Amino acid sequence: MLRWERGTVTGVRTSWHGVERLHVELDGEDDEPAGGETVEAIAYPELTGTPARGERVLLNTNALRRELGTGGDALVVARLDVLPTSAEPAGHMIKARYTPMQTMVDAIDDPDSEHYETIRAAQDIEGMPVVVADLHSSLPAILAGIRAQRHSARIAYVHTDGAALPAAYSRAAARLREAGLLAAVISTGQSFGGDLEAVTVHSALLGARHVVAADVVIAVQGPGNLGTGTGWGFSGIQSAEALHATAVLGGTPVATLRVSGADPRRRHRGLSHHSSTVYGRATLTPVHLPLLERNYHKYNGFHASVREQVKTSIMEPARARGIEHQLAEVDARGLRDALEDVPVRLSTMGRSLAEDPEAFRYAAMAGRCAASLIP
Template sequence: MLRWERGTVKAALGSWPGVDRLEIELEGGAEILTAIAYRELTGCPEPGETVLLNTNAVRRELGTGGDAMVVARPEVLPEAEAIDGHMVKARYTPMQTMVEAIDDPASEHYETLRSAKRLEGMPVIVADLHSSLPALIAGIRAQRRSLRIASVHTDAAALPAAYSRSAARLREADLLSAVISAGQSFGGDLEAVTVHSALLGAKHVVGADVAIVIQGPGNLGTGTGWGFSGVQAAEALHAAAVLGGRGVATLRVSEADERERHRGLSHHSSTVYGRALLTPVQLPVVPRHDSRYNGFHESVRKQVKSTILKPAKKRGVLHQLTEVDAKGLRDALEEMPVRMTTMGRTLAEDPSPFLYAALAGRCAAKLAPGE
């Protein structure tokens, strides 16, 4: 269901690559809303323009950042950019968009993708929440600052890769070499039809030493056993294994989440790694001998053993519980140019989600060739 509303652009409130945030006065002057316009889809609306908005998520108070979405500019037809490729993303929706995919026959990278078969041992980190991205990079850089990092933006949550201000800021700071939007997601530095192609592109087009596969902002969860978008993490790890990558699974944990199913080790991690995953991966945890090791970390370790390692072993999948030195990771997290927040909680309020993501990053850096 779409909820349509009409308004007039009053002012530009700010922008980041590919996205403009606008102040909109609704028809009749009854209300002021903020709205997001994706330049790839609508161009940039100017003050005084009439725009059509999709306000269904705003009116239902869903987690879209409080913004409406600009769907059309009735008085302006943005010029279409000419491209050689024929790949379509957001297919068969009113906003389907043509992209230059690296695995399209018209792409300059097509022959590279045709000949690329393996990841040659490249570490591939997966995580449940997009908020883990800067922490994963902090962990990688804390171990090896020179590694090239590519992020694969999957289609489990926000389809426009441009929606991620974190990824945009990390790109601007040269902490992330490229974003590759895979599946139905679009708007990355590079486009790929599948996560498999995106991973091969990360290795052979971007020249990445480490790849991160993660859904965009706006993950979906229902409180049911399997009804959450992070289940897609298992598929990403399967892709990495098939292509000869080395899988590293980020544990989603929390000391402050009010929901019991996410406190300590999240049921998302237990389900994905313990029940959905068919290939062995490394599961980074805090070492017992670490000065930071406490009752919380012991509890997480016990949960990992009982809800991930044990059920996976019964299915013949032997994951590796990997102790990773946490020394210096808090400083590395605090040095990042992106504000750390997850589910509304900051690094100071709930440090454990970011610490475990950084552990995964450091683990992957150690696995990268040349260490």
């Protein structure tokens, strides 16, 4: 069910490419156009155009009223007095299909795309490393690790559709793109709004290699990971499919371990049960599992515990199913400086780099591991 409210745009907040952040004064009682509360709202110009101050808008306020964290803004569904200018894509691919906001895009695997012949002819991704993670907050940390090992590496981000569907919603990806640290953002499945669009993760990986000429890919869902506290009910489970796509296409899959030294939830302390489930039980191909090397000067009981968790909850269950993952010893020297140099704010579940350094350290180690595997 949707919760609808109407209001008037009263101001503009800090925005970025693909996202307009607005102040909207909601209608008061009896549908008066003024007198209600002012809320924060998001508009996607690709869908609605850009509402101006004084415009009347229709909002979906489900997330706002439920006081969700990530994604807890009101969303502009329509401008009540203005019909946006519509662009006409060359192709026929529709995303957010069969919803009132379905949108047409020019996908790289569409027959009308300029890249169609390249994608149709591509057979594999030529050993390219693909780093997979379940939390979007890992993206800048993985990138930092890649650049710490291979500063000039050309990096593409594949935005999967497990969480936020608009790729533009990721302020981190937008900032990294503006800074020239990401060569391209490719939105896949039902997600949309990247520099390039793809129908599947498979075609996105082929596009990253053969259209973007990427050396390495980071594949992760957008902001807003959905978890339920159950063993299998979390959106990051789709990480397994990205690993499978990588292996099928002749790439090198690298699995980011979700680790925390500060999460108050026991199931996510040390090695998260999400990583145990995805890599130990759901993944059907061997992957590289980056761990802190033992001779690192800060190796301690925490890291030894994580190593043991990886062996008992990932390696052994996978081996029982005939899957032999490979532990990758990673030198973490210099990674803290690399993380601090990233031009975006590092935050995972509301915790900063200072508050939960290991969460970001392990993501950066996955990046460094992948960079060392670039053919």
